[in-house]
Amino acid sequence: MDDIITTPAQENYVEAIYYLSQKGPVRPSAVASALGIKRASVSKFVGTLVSQGLVIHVPRGELSLTEAGLRLAESILKRDQCLTKLLVDVCNMTPGEAEPEVHRLEHVISDRVLFRLEKLVEFACSSSAWLKRLHLRMDAAPASLEDQQNIRVGSTQVHQGDRQDKSGD
Numbered sequence: 001m002d003d004i005i006t007t008p009a010q011e012n013y014v015e016a017i018y019y020l021s022q023k024g025p026v027r028p029s030a031v032a033s034a035l036g037i038k039r040a041s042v043s044k045f046v047g048t049l050v051s052q053g054l055v056i057h058v059p060r061g062e063l064s065l066t067e068a069g070l071r072l073a074e075s076i077l078k079r080d081q082c083l084t085k086l087l088v089d090v091c092n093m094t095p096g097e098a099e100p101e102v103h104r105l106e107h108v109i110s111d112r113v114l115f116r117l118e119k120l121v122e123f124a125c126s127s128s129a130w131l132k133r134l135h136l137r138m139d140a141a142p143a144s145l146e147d148q149q150n151i152r153v154g155s156t157q158v159h160q161g162d163r164q165d166k167s168g169d
Helices: 008-021 028-035 039-051 067-090 095-105 111-126 128-140
Strands: 055-057 063-065
Touching: 008 028, 008 039, 008 055, 008 063, 008 067, 028 039, 039 055, 063 067, 067 095, 067 111, 067 128, 111 128
Parallel strands: none
Antiparallel strands: 055 063
């Protein structure tokens, strides 16, 4: 991946342009509609994307992704697909519950974490018995936020720094 540093907003624009381009030429008004913003905001923001080498914009015309923009879009889609599969198939969330979480998470995970999550999802989905047991555990978990606050993650002796000898001595 290129060494272009992007913000979540820039990634949202690139993603929107990518999806819209699958249907045909992309006009700034279509991007505004897809993102739920004013067309003037798109026009101002597109300049940033052009200067970063992610988008080509013909004045008063269409938007298209450069090779770097296309690679970024494909990276975003890969993160989106992995996170959706993780939350829906592995964590047993509904697509409606998962969508806003995926949207937040897709902008912050590194390629290194993505690789590991892909392996986790691949493993989890390859074992229906394991997945079923996981879903049963999740269904048995406390449903309310108040009950969840009583769960102490990382409170065992191992989490506090005490290591258990794995050799069995």
